[in-house]
Amino acid sequence: MNYVYMIIEILLVYLLLVIFYKLSKKEGLFQYILFMASILSIIMYKLITVMSFQINMGIPIVVGIFICSNIIIQRFGEDEIGKIIKYFSWGYVGAFIIINLIGVISPSEYNLVGNVAFNSLFGYNLDVLRIYIGGFIAISFMLWYNGYLYYYFRKSHNKLIFSNIGSILIIQFVESIIFVIISYSFSFDLLQIFGMIVVRYLIKVIIGVIGLIPVYMIVKIADK
Numbered sequence: 001m002n003y004v005y006m007i008i009e010i011l012l013v014y015l016l017l018v019i020f021y022k023l024s025k026k027e028g029l030f031q032y033i034l035f036m037a038s039i040l041s042i043i044m045y046k047l048i049t050v051m052s053f054q055i056n057m058g059i060p061i062v063v064g065i066f067i068c069s070n071i072i073i074q075r076f077g078e079d080e081i082g083k084i085i086k087y088f089s090w091g092y093v094g095a096f097i098i099i100n101l102i103g104v105i106s107p108s109e110y111n112l113v114g115n116v117a118f119n120s121l122f123g124y125n126l127d128v129l130r131i132y133i134g135g136f137i138a139i140s141f142m143l144w145y146n147g148y149l150y151y152y153f154r155k156s157h158n159k160l161i162f163s164n165i166g167s168i169l170i171i172q173f174v175e176s177i178i179f180v181i182i183s184y185s186f187s188f189d190l191l192q193i194f195g196m197i198v199v200r201y202l203i204k205v206i207i208g209v210i211g212l213i214p215v216y217m218i219v220k221i222a223d224k
Contacts, residue, residue, distance in 0.1 A: 002048045006060065010207055013064035014214045021071075021218050029072050030087045036061050036068075037091030042099065044135055045128050050203065053195040054188075056131070062139060063204050066171070067211040069143050070164055073150050074219050081147035085140055092136055127187065134182035142175040164215055168208035176201040 013036070020032035044058040069084045146167050153163035180197045188196065 002050055005048070005057075006050070006203075009057075009060040010210065013060045014067075014211060017064060017068055017214050018217060026072075026076065029068050030083065032068050033065050033084060033087045034091040036065050037088045038095035040065075040135070040139075041092045041095045041132070045131050051195075051199050053192065053199045055196060055200050055203065056183075059200065059203055060207050062142075062175070063172075063207040063211060065139065066142060066146065066168075067164075067208065067215060069146060070150050070167060071215055071218050073147055074154060074160070074163070074215075078147055078151040081144060084147065085143050088139065088143060089136075092139070096132060131183045134179050137182060138175045138179035141178060142171055145174065146171040160216065160219060161212065164212055165209070168205055172204040172208060173201050176204065 016036075017029075017032055020028040020035075022028070024031060040058045040061045043061075044056050046057040047054040048057055049055075065088060069081075072080050072084060149170065150163055150167045153166050157163065176197045180193060180200060184193060184196065
């Protein structure tokens with residue numbers, strides 16, 4: 001069942017990317033990052049088992065944001081890197097603050113501070129805060145570092161497939177290490193930490209390669 005959820009999430013992530021671009025072109029890409037970052041900050045705390053290791057939900061969203069940033073840089077250049085990170089931060093931090101304020105200001109049987117289900121998703125414990133901070137640091141670094149790396153690939157070779165695959169292989173490995181170490185050090189043993197990094201990385205590479213389809217659709221069609 002976890003694989004079914006993953007496939008559905010991948011399809012939705014890339015379908016929404018195309019829809020946002022169709023509706024608002026360049027600004028639609030930034031709106032997509034804002035929207036997906038807000039969703040990610042809500043669902044990323046849930047762990048699912050894939051290949052006998054625990055991974056976070058929302059991995060396709062992370063890759064979707066990454067692919068969207070590649071499209072922006074491919075079409076509009078490295079000057080947009082700061083704006084990409086800004087929109088991600090607004091969505092990621094804003095959603096987290098709003099959800100927690102709602103839980104405090106308007107408590108109900110579903111969002112009381114003592115409600116275990118609510119707390120496991122929206123804070124009020126150190127473990128969730130570590131995951132939240134780990135996600136923010138890892139993805140912000142991913143977007144910043146990838147912006148310049150992707151732009152370097154683009155200037156050196158100017159081949160859409162090469163630039164995307166090169167950045168996917170390098171950046172997703174770095175992001176996986178940063179996220180898992182910050183979020184789960186001392187919560188899992190070294191073997192589990194290593195397995196979580198490897199599985200997260202492999203899944204992201206596969207999703208990223210699939211993402212070449214919307215990249216080609218948006219970049220090549222727009223260039224005509």
